[in-house]
Each structure stands twice: as C-alpha cells, then as structure tokens.
Amino acid sequence: MKIIIDGKEIVAEVGTSVLRAAIDSGVFIPHLCDHPDLEAVGGCRLCSVEVEGIEEVVPSCKTIVQEGMVVKVNSPKADKIRKMAMELILASHPAECTGCPKYGKCELQSMYQYMGVGPERWRMKSRTIANDDSNPLIQHLFTRCVRCGRCIRACRDLRGVKVLDFQRTKDGLRVGTDNGVSLKEAGCKFCGACIEVCPTGSIMDAIGIIKEDVSYRDSVVPCTSACPASIDIPRYIRYIKDGDFAKAIAVVREKVPFPKVLGSVCSHVCEDDCKRNELGNPISICKLKRAAAVHDHGAWKKNVKRSNPTGKKVAVIGGGPAGLTAAYYLVKKGHVVTVIEENEKVGGQCRYGIPAYRLPDELLDNEIADILEEGVQLITGAKADTPKALLEKGYDAVLVSCGTHQGTMLPLKGNDLEGVYVNTDFLKNARLSAPLAIGENVMVLGGGNVAYDCARTALRLGAKKVYIACLENTDQMTATKDEIEEGQEEGVILHSAHSFLRIVGDTKVEGVELQKVDKFYFDENRRPVIELSEGTKEIILVDNVIFAVGQKPAGTDTMGLELINNAYVKTNDNMETSMEGVFAAGDVVTGTKSVIIAIEAGRKSAEEIDKYLGGNGDISEQLVYKESPNSYIGPCPGFGDLERSKPKLLNSNIRKSSFxxxxxxxxxDTAKCEASRCLQCDLRLNITKPKLWNEY
Structure with missing residues (x-):
C-alpha cells in the first residue's frame, strides 16, 4: 500500500509499522526502544510522529500503516515530544561518553546528536548504582541503562529463556532477575542476546571476552576461531542436539576429511576457548565429533564438489594427514594426484605414531577409503624420488609432506647403552606387531602426549613399572589432562619437575639419575633456564629408557630444498619452497604439531597448488544446506550447572593388558545431552545490527 511521509510517497508492506516502512524507504525517524528483531513497545517516544486525522502524536513503531496515510515526522508537535523524551533519558544518564566502550557506536549518542539535544541538562538527576560484574560472561552497568526494555524482550520473546524483567528496587526501576538472584541461579543460558540488542552498553560482555586482536565474529564464537580448520562447531553441535547426526558430520566434513580420526585424537584446542569454561567445564567438542562420525553413512557424498579434469599432475611425498588432505582436495579440483609413501600403508603418524588403543587401523582405513574413492592414486612401500626428479618425470607440482618420523635423543651420558629407544621407533614397532624388547621397569623421558603414548604402550607390552620424568611441573606439561589421568589409572608413575642427569649402566641400561627442578622457564631468547634443587638427586632403577622429547623429519637433507635447522623445509606464506613448483606442508615445515593442524596445512597447500596450476584455489564446499537456526532456545532451569558428559572407559586393569x-x-542420548550444554554463541551473529542515523 502507498503512504506519504513528509510529502514523500512510499510503498509499504501490509501490516508493517510506520517506522519500519519509513526506514526501509530511506526516511529516518529517531528511535531507541525499537529493534528490528523485537516486537515494538513505543516506550521511548523518540519515534513520535503526527498522523493526519489523529489529534495526538503517536509512536511510529506501534502505528500500523494504512492506505493513503499521511505522516509528518518533522512537525513542531512531534519534534517537541521527541526532544522532551530525549532530555528525560539524558537527565539520568552518565555525562561522560568518551570513556565508554560504546563511544562512537552508541545508539543513544547517535540519536541525541541527530536530534540536536545537548548534554547541558544531563546532571539533573544522577544514579550512583554499582556495576554488577559478579556474573560469568556478562557485566551489567546500571547507570547506562535507559530502560528501553530491549534486553528483556530479547530474553523473553526472542530467546524464550525468560530470566530478565523490570524489577522495582530501592534504587528505582531497573533490569534484573526475580528476587535478585544471579543469572546462573535464574537459569540464564548466556546466549548474549541481551548484550547484542542493548543500545547503550549497559549490558556488556565481561572484560576479556571480546579480544581486540581478533574480529568481533571470532570473539563471539571463540571455538570456531580457535579450531585450526575453522570447523563450524556451534552448527554441528546444534545438529547433534537435535539428533541429526548425518547433518552434523556433513558440517564437519565441509572442512576436514578425517572426522573419525579427529574425534579420537584431536588436541581440541577449541575446548580451551569454549565460553562454557566460565561456568565450569567446556563442551566436549571432540567427543561429540566422534559421536557424529560413528553415524556417518555417507549422505554428504552426494553434495561433494568436483571439478572437470585439468590434465595437471601432482606428486605428494608422504601419506600422512597433511598429504592425504591435500591430495583429497586437489583430486576434487580435477588434478591427477599420486601419493608416494615409504611405509607399506599410508596414514603417517596416525598409523605409526599413535597407539592402537587410541586410534585403531580399521577406523583410519575407513576414512582413507573415502579419500581414495575420489581417485587419489597410491604408491606405497617405495621411497620417493627427489622433488626435482619428480618434476622432470612430468609432474606439474610436488608437495613435500613427509612428516617427522625420526625421534630425537638428548645428549645425556649413557644414551648409547643397550635398552635406550626413541619414541618413533618404539611406537612404530608396537603398531607393526614387532615390539622392541623391554624389561620390567621402563622410564620415559618427556612430558607430552607422546610420552604417555610410550608409557601406556610399554605397560601393554608387559612392563611392570613405568615411569615418566619431565622438566615441566604438572601445570606446564603439554600432555592433556585426560591423558595424565588415564595414565595414572593404569599405573604410570609421574616424576614431574625433574631434570634428567644421566642414564646409568655399563653396557646396558640400569637406571636414570634425576634431580628435582626448582624453576624451569624460557628466557627472552627462548632458551631454557633450569634451576635445580640441591640434595634431591635420585636414581630410578629401570631396564629401558625411551626418549619422548621430540622428533624431526628424515631425509629432507637430500631433497635439494632450503632447510631450517638442517631438517625442516623452509616455505613462504604461499607454502612454496625454494624450488619452483615444489610446496611443503605439515610437520615437515612446522615441526610436530597435531593432526588438526596438519590437516589444515594440507587444505591450505591444496589451495596454493591449485592456484599455481591455474585454478582459483577454492576448495570450499557445502555438504549440507545451511539452515537458519531457531533463535528461540527456550528455558532450562539449572542450565549453568549442567555437568560435562564423560565417555565411558575400559576398566584400567583390563585396558593396560591389551590394545x-x-x-x-x-x-x-548422551551426545544429545552434552550438545544441549552449548551456549549457542553464534546465534548472536544472526541478530540484526541497527544502523546509526548517519548510516542511512
């Protein structure tokens, strides 16, 4: 229907408000309590207008358009009401703007500037109410509140959580919870909608939640930001909550071809950044990925994006997670890809460095089969030619992704004794069912997950006592909390904050001399500084010592490429090496990291190689239609206290005797329950951001 606003004829949809019709047509009317996603209440009176045929001015946000309606925005009567309303709002608002985090982005500030209402009457009535920063994730600055009610409507109507309302207190009317209980006690789901709709910064993210060095989106959804592969974590968790595992795994597979592997061994750094940590424990993101993966029946395959053949050939040296990931995406871009693997099977450290009790062969083989199904060619049990030789044989590009399969040994006295092993040899032989000989007592040197892999493997191979010694204290150790706890349950004896002095023995290992560490840190040049405690030397009698203090690439010194520290391949930002047409990715570049980091390196190398071969480098794909999530999440009493679900484990006495x-x-049901603990932070990004007047 057609209406006229200040002499301008506009077309408005039936049922819309005068305010929305005007704004949608580029005619600005001041407003504050109105929000595009919330039902209007007409409380602030800033949007007052005159309508022909109605004596009193009316709030345009509550006035529905009618055919032929004539509206006056800039009339003396309407202008008087708006200015009076603004002065009343400003009368109890803090006079100082420049120190406010919303300065320059505040809707109230924008409105009074537009209306030409100055701050001279701001001090008419002051409110000295203490800020409430007692709640996790959210702080409430009452003096900035203009009682527009947006936060209440967002909590009650948009989200359906219904914990906020206007409360009458000794300090007057203000937003809060019934009986003044904490947000957590009231059943708040900490979705952040109240923060997002607040026009003045009265309700804000707690200090430290929004990071200055990252984008707003990454601050709001930190789990996805922290994930090296940028998996849309809230989206797949929401599907799991709804019981739709097929869609959940499709979301994961949009970024990674190894969801089952990651569900078993991912370092899950995303959980460290999960906002649920502020309420106790994070969402079990990794375990939920695994729960979705076991229900993967391949429905996503019908949406896989494949390009026409390009005639270009790529050789990949090394079939670990980085190399296989790159091969998977490159072959879907139409290139002919051959993976050359020195071992009898591909899989890299996933197969030869991670024990079977964490990652069995059949699980790995299942996901590799999906990669081979796309047409990736394999050459196994063969040492690859040099990159230069491969280019001369007709390959258009080469990717070096041979990993770090050579264990390192500290220069300790006695490291050449019989019974001293390095982690890579020890774990690989165990996976090949040809374990290295061990005695009853074993010492593992190192404090990471690999050290625990060695220790727990030694127990399964028959050791009676297994020790771990590391320089770090328990808080500094890189091994995950779960790994430490499970190792302890199985009988691993930890000597944290201990230095290794020497390996004792004549021709064969007889023990290890340790000394307690008083302080261990890195100086400004990243050199380790170790201060030992006097009088704390002791010798632990053992039959074997396993070094788990790192590993490095093998064979890179003969590839003809520029190296760093004589082993790691040097690349630029585009993953190009010193040789034209040769790229490198994964641990061979970065040193030993994690499976998820290797996968992301494989993705990036596929993008760069595709561009080098003339493609657009776009390997993105949508394996499931992206639906708009329901903003109405509903109430859940006790939501803040919901406990993190833990996976069931084999009895420690049973598990330490087998793989x-x-x-x-x-x-x-457990997966759905755990997924329901998610704060659904990403829903904030779907809330419409109101424009300031100068943006119209």
Whole structure:
C-alpha cells in the first residue's frame, strides 16, 4: 500500500509499522526502544510522529500503516515530544561518553546528536548504582541503562529463556532477575542476546571476552576461531542436539576429511576457548565429533564438489594427514594426484605414531577409503624420488609432506647403552606387531602426549613399572589432562619437575639419575633456564629408557630444498619452497604439531597448488544446506550447572593388558545431552545490527 511521509510517497508492506516502512524507504525517524528483531513497545517516544486525522502524536513503531496515510515526522508537535523524551533519558544518564566502550557506536549518542539535544541538562538527576560484574560472561552497568526494555524482550520473546524483567528496587526501576538472584541461579543460558540488542552498553560482555586482536565474529564464537580448520562447531553441535547426526558430520566434513580420526585424537584446542569454561567445564567438542562420525553413512557424498579434469599432475611425498588432505582436495579440483609413501600403508603418524588403543587401523582405513574413492592414486612401500626428479618425470607440482618420523635423543651420558629407544621407533614397532624388547621397569623421558603414548604402550607390552620424568611441573606439561589421568589409572608413575642427569649402566641400561627442578622457564631468547634443587638427586632403577622429547623429519637433507635447522623445509606464506613448483606442508615445515593442524596445512597447500596450476584455489564446499537456526532456545532451569558428559572407559586393569580401544563413543542420548550444554554463541551473529542515523 502507498503512504506519504513528509510529502514523500512510499510503498509499504501490509501490516508493517510506520517506522519500519519509513526506514526501509530511506526516511529516518529517531528511535531507541525499537529493534528490528523485537516486537515494538513505543516506550521511548523518540519515534513520535503526527498522523493526519489523529489529534495526538503517536509512536511510529506501534502505528500500523494504512492506505493513503499521511505522516509528518518533522512537525513542531512531534519534534517537541521527541526532544522532551530525549532530555528525560539524558537527565539520568552518565555525562561522560568518551570513556565508554560504546563511544562512537552508541545508539543513544547517535540519536541525541541527530536530534540536536545537548548534554547541558544531563546532571539533573544522577544514579550512583554499582556495576554488577559478579556474573560469568556478562557485566551489567546500571547507570547506562535507559530502560528501553530491549534486553528483556530479547530474553523473553526472542530467546524464550525468560530470566530478565523490570524489577522495582530501592534504587528505582531497573533490569534484573526475580528476587535478585544471579543469572546462573535464574537459569540464564548466556546466549548474549541481551548484550547484542542493548543500545547503550549497559549490558556488556565481561572484560576479556571480546579480544581486540581478533574480529568481533571470532570473539563471539571463540571455538570456531580457535579450531585450526575453522570447523563450524556451534552448527554441528546444534545438529547433534537435535539428533541429526548425518547433518552434523556433513558440517564437519565441509572442512576436514578425517572426522573419525579427529574425534579420537584431536588436541581440541577449541575446548580451551569454549565460553562454557566460565561456568565450569567446556563442551566436549571432540567427543561429540566422534559421536557424529560413528553415524556417518555417507549422505554428504552426494553434495561433494568436483571439478572437470585439468590434465595437471601432482606428486605428494608422504601419506600422512597433511598429504592425504591435500591430495583429497586437489583430486576434487580435477588434478591427477599420486601419493608416494615409504611405509607399506599410508596414514603417517596416525598409523605409526599413535597407539592402537587410541586410534585403531580399521577406523583410519575407513576414512582413507573415502579419500581414495575420489581417485587419489597410491604408491606405497617405495621411497620417493627427489622433488626435482619428480618434476622432470612430468609432474606439474610436488608437495613435500613427509612428516617427522625420526625421534630425537638428548645428549645425556649413557644414551648409547643397550635398552635406550626413541619414541618413533618404539611406537612404530608396537603398531607393526614387532615390539622392541623391554624389561620390567621402563622410564620415559618427556612430558607430552607422546610420552604417555610410550608409557601406556610399554605397560601393554608387559612392563611392570613405568615411569615418566619431565622438566615441566604438572601445570606446564603439554600432555592433556585426560591423558595424565588415564595414565595414572593404569599405573604410570609421574616424576614431574625433574631434570634428567644421566642414564646409568655399563653396557646396558640400569637406571636414570634425576634431580628435582626448582624453576624451569624460557628466557627472552627462548632458551631454557633450569634451576635445580640441591640434595634431591635420585636414581630410578629401570631396564629401558625411551626418549619422548621430540622428533624431526628424515631425509629432507637430500631433497635439494632450503632447510631450517638442517631438517625442516623452509616455505613462504604461499607454502612454496625454494624450488619452483615444489610446496611443503605439515610437520615437515612446522615441526610436530597435531593432526588438526596438519590437516589444515594440507587444505591450505591444496589451495596454493591449485592456484599455481591455474585454478582459483577454492576448495570450499557445502555438504549440507545451511539452515537458519531457531533463535528461540527456550528455558532450562539449572542450565549453568549442567555437568560435562564423560565417555565411558575400559576398566584400567583390563585396558593396560591389551590394545583394545580405551574410550567408548557417546551413546545417542548422551551426545544429545552434552550438545544441549552449548551456549549457542553464534546465534548472536544472526541478530540484526541497527544502523546509526548517519548510516542511512
């Protein structure tokens, strides 16, 4: 229907308000309590207008358009009401703007500037109410509140959580919870909608939640930001909550071809950044990925994006997670890809460096089969030619992704004794069912997950006592909390904050001399500084010592490429090496990291190689239609206290005597329950951001 606003004829949709019709047509009317996603209440009176045929001015946000309606925005009567309303709002608002985090982005500031209402009457009535920063994730600065009610409507109507309302207090009317209980006690789901709709910064993210060095989106959804592969974590967790595992795994597979592997061994740095940590424990993101993966029946395959053949050939040296990931995406871009692997099977450290009780062969083989199904060619049990030779044989590009399969040994006295092993040899032989000989007592030197892999493997191979010694204290150790706890349950004896002085023995290992560390840190040049405690030397009697203090690439010194520290391949930002047409990715570049970091390196190298071969470098794909999530999340009493679900484990006495998988997958109901703990932070990004007047 047609209406006239200040002499301008505009077309408005039936049922819309005068305010929305005007704004949608580029005619600005001041407003504050109105928000595009919330039902209007007409409380602030800033949007007052005159309508022909109506004596009193009316709030345009509550006035529905009618055919032929004539509206006056800039009339003396309407202008008087708006200015009076603004002066009343400003009368109890803090006079100082420049110190406010919303300065320059505040809707109130924008409105009074537009209306020409100055701050001279701001001090008419002051409110000295203490800020409430007692709640996790959210702080409330009452003096900035203009009682527009947006936060209440967002909590009650948009989200359906219903914990906020106007409360009458000794300090007057203000936003809060019934009986003044904490947000957590009231059942708040900490979705952040109240923060997002607040026009003045009265309700804000707690200090430190929004990071200055990252984008707003990454601050709001920190789990996805922290994930090296940028998996849309809230989206797949929401599908799991709804019981739609097929869609959940499709979301994961949009970024990674190894969801089952990651569900078993991912370092899950995303959980460290999960906002749920502020309420206790993070969402079990990794275990939920695994729960979705076991229900993967391949429905996503019908949406896989494949390009026409290009005739270009790529050789990949090394079939670990980085190389296989790159091969997977490159072959889908139409290139002919051959993976050359020195071992009898591909999989890299996933197969030869991670024990079977964490990652069994059949699980790995299942996901590799999906990669081969796309047409990736394999040459196994063969040492690859040099990159230069491969280019001369007709390959258009070469990717070096041979990993770090050579264990390192500290220069300790006695490291050449019989019974001293390095982690890579020890773990690989165990996976090949040809374990290295060990005695009853074993010492593992190192404090990471690999050290625990060695220690727990030694127990399964028959050792009676297994020790771990590391320089770091328990808080500094890089081993995950779960790994430390499970190792302790199985009988691993930890000597944290201990230095290794020497390996004792004549021709064969007889023990290790340790000394307690008083302080261990790195100086400004990243050199380790170790201060030992006097009088704390001791010798632990053992039959074997396993070094788990790092590993490095093998064979890179003969590739003809520029190296760093004589082993790691040097690349630029585009993953190009010193040789034209040769790229490198994964641990061979970065040193030993994690499976998820290797996968992301594989993705990036595929993009760069595709561009080098004339493509657009776009390997993105949408394996499931992206639906708009329901903004109405509903109430859940006790939401803040919901406990993190833990996977069931084999009994420690049973598991330490076999290589059977230790950790069981979440059952369907457990997975749905755990997923329901998610704060759904990403829903904030779907809330419409109101424009300031100068943006119209």
């Amino acid at each position: 059977e998988v230790v950790e069981k997958t979440f059952e369907v």
